[in-house]
Amino acid sequence: MKMSFxxxxxxxxxxxxxxxxxxxxxxPQDLQQQIQALQAQMQAMARDYQAxxxxxxxxxxxxxxxxxxxxAPPSQGGVPQYEGTAPPxxxxxxxxxxxxxxxxxxxxxxxxxxxxDPYWLGQPNAYMREVExxxxxxxxxYANAFAALSLEDGQLNVEEGYAAFPALWGGFSAKLGKFxxxxxxxxxxxxxxxxxxxxxxxxxxxxxxxxFSDTGxxxxxxxxTPWTSDITVEVTSGRADLFGGSRSSLAYLAAWRNYWDLTDxxxxxxxxxxxxxxxxxNGTTKLGNLSVTYRYKPIGNRRESFIWRTEYxxxxxxxxxxxxxxxxxxxxxxxxxxxRWKGAFSYVDWQFARGWFLGTRGDWVRHPDGGxxxxxxxxxxxxxxxxxxxxxxxxRTNYAGIGMRDAVVFExxxxxxxxxxxxx
Amino acid sequence: xxxxFLISVVLMTAASTMAPLQIFASGKLQVVSxxxxxxxxxxQVGGDFAQVQSLARGSQDPHFVDPKPSYLVDxxxxxxxxxxxxxxxxxxxxxxxxxxGNPRIxxxxxxxxDLSQFITPIEVPVGGVDRSMGDIHPMGNPHYxxxxxxxxxxxxxxxxxxxxxxxxxxxxxxxxxxxxxxxxRDLGEEIAKMLAPLKGEPVVTYHSTLDYFxxxxxxxxxxxxxxxxxxxxxxxxxxxxEQRMKEKNAKLLITExxxxxxxxxxxxxxxxxxxxxxxxxxxxxxxxxTYPDLIRFIANAILEASRG
Ligand SMILES: [Zn+2]
Numbered sequence: 001m002k003m004s005f006x007x008x009x010x011x012x013x014x015x016x017x018x019x020x021x022x023x024x025x026x027x028p029q030d031l032q033q034q035i036q037a038l039q040a041q042m043q044a045m046a047r048d049y050q051a052x053x054x055x056x057x058x059x060x061x062x063x064x065x066x067x068x069x070x071x072a073p074p075s076q077g078g079v080p081q082y083e084g085t086a087p088p089x090x091x092x093x094x095x096x097x098x099x100x101x102x103x104x105x106x107x108x109x110x111x112x113x114x115x116x117d118p119y120w121l122g123q124p125n126a127y128m129r130e131v132e133x134x135x136x137x138x139x140x141x142y143a144n145a146f147a148a149l150s151l152e153d154g155q156l157n158v159e160e161g162y163a164a165f166p167a168l169w170g171g172f173s174a175k176l177g178k179f180x181x182x183x184x185x186x187x188x189x190x191x192x193x194x195x196x197x198x199x200x201x202x203x204x205x206x207x208x209x210x211x212f213s214d215t216g217x218x219x220x221x222x223x224x225t226p227w228t229s230d231i232t233v234e235v236t237s238g239r240a241d242l243f244g245g246s247r248s249s250l251a252y253l254a255a256w257r258n259y260w261d262l263t264d265x266x267x268x269x270x271x272x273x274x275x276x277x278x279x280x281x282n283g284t285t286k287l288g289n290l291s292v293t294y295r296y297k298p299i300g301n302r303r304e305s306f307i308w309r310t311e312y313x314x315x316x317x318x319x320x321x322x323x324x325x326x327x328x329x330x331x332x333x334x335x336x337x338x339x340r341w342k343g344a345f346s347y348v349d350w351q352f353a354r355g356w357f358l359g360t361r362g363d364w365v366r367h368p369d370g371g372x373x374x375x376x377x378x379x380x381x382x383x384x385x386x387x388x389x390x391x392x393x394x395x396r397t398n399y400a401g402i403g404m405r406d407a408v409v410f411e412x413x414x415x416x417x418x419x420x421x422x423x424x
Numbered sequence: 425x426x427x428x429f430l431i432s433v434v435l436m437t438a439a440s441t442m443a444p445l446q447i448f449a450s451g452k453l454q455v456v457s458x459x460x461x462x463x464x465x466x467x468q469v470g471g472d473f474a475q476v477q478s479l480a481r482g483s484q485d486p487h488f489v490d491p492k493p494s495y496l497v498d499x500x501x502x503x504x505x506x507x508x509x510x511x512x513x514x515x516x517x518x519x520x521x522x523x524x525g526n527p528r529i530x531x532x533x534x535x536x537x538d539l540s541q542f543i544t545p546i547e548v549p550v551g552g553v554d555r556s557m558g559d560i561h562p563m564g565n566p567h568y569x570x571x572x573x574x575x576x577x578x579x580x581x582x583x584x585x586x587x588x589x590x591x592x593x594x595x596x597x598x599x600x601x602x603x604x605x606x607x608x609r610d611l612g613e614e615i616a617k618m619l620a621p622l623k624g625e626p627v628v629t630y631h632s633t634l635d636y637f638x639x640x641x642x643x644x645x646x647x648x649x650x651x652x653x654x655x656x657x658x659x660x661x662x663x664x665x666e667q668r669m670k671e672k673n674a675k676l677l678i679t680e681x682x683x684x685x686x687x688x689x690x691x692x693x694x695x696x697x698x699x700x701x702x703x704x705x706x707x708x709x710x711x712x713x714t715y716p717d718l719i720r721f722i723a724n725a726i727l728e729a730s731r732g
Contacts, residue, residue: 164522167524228494228496230496261494267494300682384656424493
């Protein structure tokens with residue numbers, strides 16, 4: 001096992017070097033330069049687009065005059081043209097843009113909050129939480145590229161950036177790069193697709209603010225079961241704040257997803273994810289997630305739907321510390337132990353009209369010292385269209401040692417750019 | 425942990441060795457279509473040598489299909505994927521293709537069959553396209569399946585495509601393609617005769633789903649219930665629509681069954697127009713289980729409504 005991991009690790013690290021080079025704590029000057037470079041790139045793209053549009057316009061004019069000259073509209077099985085609409089563009093013209101530029105989406109997310117919840121008190125009363133810039137394009141016939149850069153508080157982070165190989169030998173699909181780990185459903189969602197204004201308490205406290213995402217390799221395969229089932233295995237760098245972060249240790253994850261169509265309108269999904277990696281305290285950090293989702297979505301209309309999701313999380317941080325007593329005559333000794341975290345959340349989101357959703361969430365986390373945080377939230381979301389969102393959320397949380405705290409959060413976000421696929 | 429990892433590797437290896445067995449179990453060309461109409465057509469062309477399935481159901485709005493994981497199983501073993509194209513499936517097909525682990529149906533492979541290549545699209549936007557126009561179809565109207573003459577072109581095209589994927593039955597596929605195309609043209613003429621009295625009839629509809637049908641049979645579309653593609657109507661937009669309907673004397677409001685019928689009903693009520701609710705895809709209603717039945721269903725419904 002060790003040897004094969006070493007080989008995988010070598011490949012991974014080779015590929016990851018590029019990422020680390022960009023991600024590793026950039027200095028303000030670097031950032032300034034990066035931003036300037038991006039701006040220049042954007043401007044170049046804008047000019048490029050304009051030139052292309054002008055060219056298209058010219059081609060169209062030419063086509064129109066040709067058609068008028070020949071007086072031959074398409075017939076023979078083809079469709080006659082509407083009066084006033086143009087003849088179809090040559091396919092190559094639309095295709096050319098896809099070659100020149102990746103699809104780019106810009107997704108800003110704004111937050112305003114009130115109340116005395118320490119989590120929100122740590123944030124400005126109103127702020128731009130994130131601007132996500134997402135790029136996607138086919139790299140070549142074998143792989144697609146996806147990158148989500150997130151601009152937070154003047155920091156440009158690579159939230160995700162990977163090559164996806166949809167069809168490898170033997171029916172495998174793979175991701176190589178930095179990606180959100182297949183650790184439950186909620187962890188993999190980008191912030192603009194959350195059902196509430198914040199991640200559940202359990203994810204925030206157990207996985208950290210950034211969630212479980214890391215650089216490495218992900219391999220998936222469907223199982224030949226009578227129901228829909230697949231297995232994903234991920235080998236990643238063992239990110240410092242979640243695992244050890246030492247160069248010699250990796251983190252491993254296995255996820256088993258199961259899915260059943262209950263009826264045409266409803267389905268059930270259950271996933272078990274386990275992960276482990278060496279930590280900085282000479283021990284192993286083990287993570288587990290059990291996730292169950294029920295969805296009701298009538299296929300005949302878009303005015304009602306219902307989702308219920310529950311996830312249970314665990315994190316065991318085993319450690320081994322060498323304690324050197326103050327009295328130098330006493331020998332050093334070894335302390336072994338474990339910090340055990342547990343947490344869960346459960347939420348529903350009910351669509352009662354086109355674009356309108358009402359939801360609630362329950363949260364619970366148990367700290368290693370036995371203290372419990374628990375709370376609940378009530379959420380109202382309105383999507384005037386698929387591309388804009390207004391959200392109002394009230395949350396009440398009982399923090400261990402602090403007591404009951406309230407928060408009112410308003411969220412507004414929009415998305416511009418190509419029609420991205422909606423998450424499932 | 426290591427043991428778990430080992431078990432999953434073993435499981436995955438087992439899966440990958442069993443997958444090919446599964447694929448050729450039936451010996452037939454495995455075809456998956458995104459929409460049921462093309463599934464019906466492909467079954468006519470494929471005959472006994474092909475097994476065809478549709479991902480979306482006939483009662484479903486094809487713009488908003490959920491990329492359910494269960495679709496992965498069908499896609500995983502497909503030899504061919506037939507899609508409408510023109511970005512109709514852009515909201516749900518890409519993640520499925522990414523996860524299905526099937527190289528035969530990836531874009532650029534012979535098994536990835538964008539059917540819009542066989543037809544001439546209408547309503548292709550000119551100049552700048554942006555979302556101020558709603559959730560516009562940027563490559564033109566992708567709802568070309570409701571014109572039987574388009575289906576004829578696609579049938580002929582599929583005859584060739586299946587022949588390339590399964591050369592041992594190429595002659596039969598080509599023959600079936602020609603026969604099916606002839607049947608589609610006959611159907612087109614049958615409907616033209618039926619609807620001849622309604623040539624030039626002003627109609628209002630919900631989305632641009634029926635535009636190819638209306639164009640083929642000479643209906644005059646004077647307005648849409650949605651003010652812009654995919655955008656929910658507002659009181660102002662509805663008022664303007666009702667006014668236009670009265671001006672143009674539009675007596676028929678024809679809508680897909682999955683739209684907001686309450687709004688459609690109100691517009692019809694306000695203007696004295698007759699509301700015609702139709703299935704827009706094969707299998708979308710009882711009596712529309714096959715494509716010819718669907719087209720006849722739509723034509724009959726419109727004809728009956730026009731007679732009051
Ligand atoms: Zn449409």
